[in-house]
Amino acid sequence: MSKVTVVGAGNVGATCANVLAVNEVANQVCLIDIKEGLAEGKAMDIMQTAQLMGFDTIVEGVTNDYSSTAGSDVVIITSGLPRKPGMTREELIGVNAGIVKSVCDQILKYSPNAILVVVSNPMDTMAYLTLHALGLPRNRVIGMGGALDSARLKYFMSKALKCNANDVDGFVIGGHGDTTMVPLTSCMTYKGMNISNFLSKEDIEEVVKSTMVGGATLTGLLGTSAWMAPGAAAASVAESIIKDQKKMIPCSASLEGEYGMKDITIGVPCIIGKNGIEKVLELNISQEEMEKFRASEAAVRKTTEVLKEMKLF
Numbered sequence: 001m002s003k004v005t006v007v008g009a010g011n012v013g014a015t016c017a018n019v020l021a022v023n024e025v026a027n028q029v030c031l032i033d034i035k036e037g038l039a040e041g042k043a044m045d046i047m048q049t050a051q052l053m054g055f056d057t058i059v060e061g062v063t064n065d066y067s068s069t070a071g072s073d074v075v076i077i078t079s080g081l082p083r084k085p086g087m088t089r090e091e092l093i094g095v096n097a098g099i100v101k102s103v104c105d106q107i108l109k110y111s112p113n114a115i116l117v118v119v120s121n122p123m124d125t126m127a128y129l130t131l132h133a134l135g136l137p138r139n140r141v142i143g144m145g146g147a148l149d150s151a152r153l154k155y156f157m158s159k160a161l162k163c164n165a166n167d168v169d170g171f172v173i174g175g176h177g178d179t180t181m182v183p184l185t186s187c188m189t190y191k192g193m194n195i196s197n198f199l200s201k202e203d204i205e206e207v208v209k210s211t212m213v214g215g216a217t218l219t220g221l222l223g224t225s226a227w228m229a230p231g232a233a234a235a236s237v238a239e240s241i242i243k244d245q246k247k248m249i250p251c252s253a254s255l256e257g258e259y260g261m262k263d264i265t266i267g268v269p270c271i272i273g274k275n276g277i278e279k280v281l282e283l284n285i286s287q288e289e290m291e292k293f294r295a296s297e298a299a300v301r302k303t304t305e306v307l308k309e310m311k312l313f
Helices: 011-022 038-047 089-110 123-134 145-161 201-212 214-222 228-242 287-309
Strands: 003-007 028-033 058-063 074-077 115-118 141-143 172-174 181-183 247-256 262-273 276-280
Touching (some): 003 011, 011 038, 011 058, 011 228, 028 038, 038 058, 089 115, 089 123, 089 287, 115 123, 115 228, 123 141, 123 262, 123 287, 141 247, 141 276, 145 172, 145 228, 145 247, 172 287, 181 201, 181 287, 201 214, 228 262, 262 287
Parallel strands (some): 003 028, 003 074, 028 058, 115 141
Antiparallel strands (some): 172 181, 172 262, 247 262, 262 276
């Protein structure tokens, strides 16, 4: 029997729970929220699609009862204030740091061996907080951002190429932010061939630009943060853990000397399996890409310093 808990029954959390159920990632999904009745209602709505969608996963919703999360293999943390138009991820630190720390303390009380997938923004900073406040080994704390940013990159690649999104590949490293992410053009491929064989330099730059403002674009259109792709991205990370798929997924991970970086949680390609982050992959990237990665590192460290000043760990 496998179990995944999703903390936060808002748009992202509910979408994540739905994807987990429809794809039968786990036998049980627990959806929990602080707002009375919200998680119960979302879970009931999902379960009423079980016969229509043909899945057997049981989704349970609870209000602030962390005992119901007991025995979770994976816990996905989506709780916190969503980003509003014009708001930076950094501005979310004050509110969301307290929420995430409180949630994590409760989760480990009932599921001491759970692997934690952090979605709450600013994500790299919240993953750093989770890791250090709880004193967990780095394999058990995963920031989801790279999985989402890479999915967005592949969407814009497929649009530029006018092809099926499943025929392209590519990924994003660095911080999960509009100015800190680093889409790796050297790794962007179409049917195994570099994208430069099919698109001009200008077109590739437009793909990169569109990816980097992908979240802000959706926030402007929707009036709040996106939820479909973020929810699905978090579910995909959980699936690789639960099913021990050992997929290569860009995630925010704590570095211990890789890329010459330490004491930072930032997006890098990782092998994700039953033990969480089973390996951090060090790529031989170009000098230009490395310079961008270093700039991203500096920005993420600046945000993390704000967290340290709050003395939450």
